[in-house]
Amino acid sequence: MSNNDMVAAAAGTGAAMGEAVGIFMLHPETFAGSVAAGYQNPLAGYVAGRAGVLGEASGATVGAVLAVFEPATIAALWDEGIAVRGALGASQQYWxxxxxxxxxxxxxxxxLDRIAALGEKVIARAATAGTPMFAGWRAMPLADDAPARALQVMLVLRELRAEVHFNLLTVSGIAPVEAHMLHRGVEYTKMFGWPEPLADGADKKERYAEVEQATNRRMAEIFADALDPAEADELAGLSAAALDVLKANVPA
Known part of the structure; x- marks a missing residue:
């Protein structure tokens, strides 16, 4: 496997795992579960659950870590969410x-057992510097059964890639609102709390593409430190197949 092949494997794995975990995060059943757990606002349950591994941080700190959300919005949701079960209780509920x-x-x-095993190799070898959410989720105990463990491993790896991406975006000079607009447009950007008028970042398209490429290259380096080429290719293929099963099974 060439370097380009490793980049492709890391990118494919990231895309499949990102979509799979995104389906979980945004599904009505997940929101309903948060409400049942005491979060009147399921988005507060999402924010507290996802960022709860940071501990009893301030809303401003959480906003700095979850860098692509509008800061005041994320801080308000965090404060509302941790009032229910605290930070660590929220993350345990979400886990x-x-x-x-x-x-x-x-x-x-x-x-699924191979997704978990290979993913855990990457998680164990990856450095935690500059990735506090990944560090927090990595410390959570994994479930014993393969379906549960596989999706938990996907979540941890998704947070790793997200924070690598956030770091590269920050140094690129692309504002979070511009990144959202370049990635998926107006409605997606509004979902992250950004108000109109929305800066479209039209003059930064090439720079954004470079950030995406740099994210994939960095993730390929992380993968290469933990997996041999055959394992990386296997993880990409199994992740894509698992995503297909998930999409087929999850009600619309």
Whole structure:
């Protein structure tokens, strides 16, 4: 496998895992589970659950870590969310929801044990400098059963890639609102709390593409430190297949 092949494997794995975990995060069943757990606003449950591994941080700190959200919006949701179960209680609740979603919707996917095993090799070898969310999620105990464990591993790796990407965006000079507009447009950007008028970043398209490429290159380096070429290719293929099963099983 050439360097380009490793980049492709890391990018493919990241895309599949990112979409799979995104389906979990934004699914009505997940929001309903947050409400059932005491979060009147499911978005507050999402923010507290996702960032709770940071501990009893301030809303401003959480906004700095979750760099692509509008700061005042994320701080308000954080404060509302941690009032229910605290920070670590929120992350534990979210971790259990991740496991249950995997058990429910990844059943039937092939190679879930291998996704977990290979993903864990990457997680164990990756440095935590500059990636506090990844460091927090890496410390959480994984479920024993393959469907739950596989989706939890996907979540941890998704946070790793996200923070690598956030760091590269920050040094690129592309504002978070511009990155959203370049990535998916107006409605997606509004979902992250950014108000109109929205800076479109039209003059930074090439720079944004360079950030995406740099993210994939860095993730390929992280993968190469933990996996041999065959394992990296295997993880990419199994992740894409698991995503297909998840999408087929999850109700629209």
């Amino acid at each position: 259990e929801q991740t496991a249950e979603f995997g058990r429910k919707y990844l059943n039937g996917a092939q190679g």
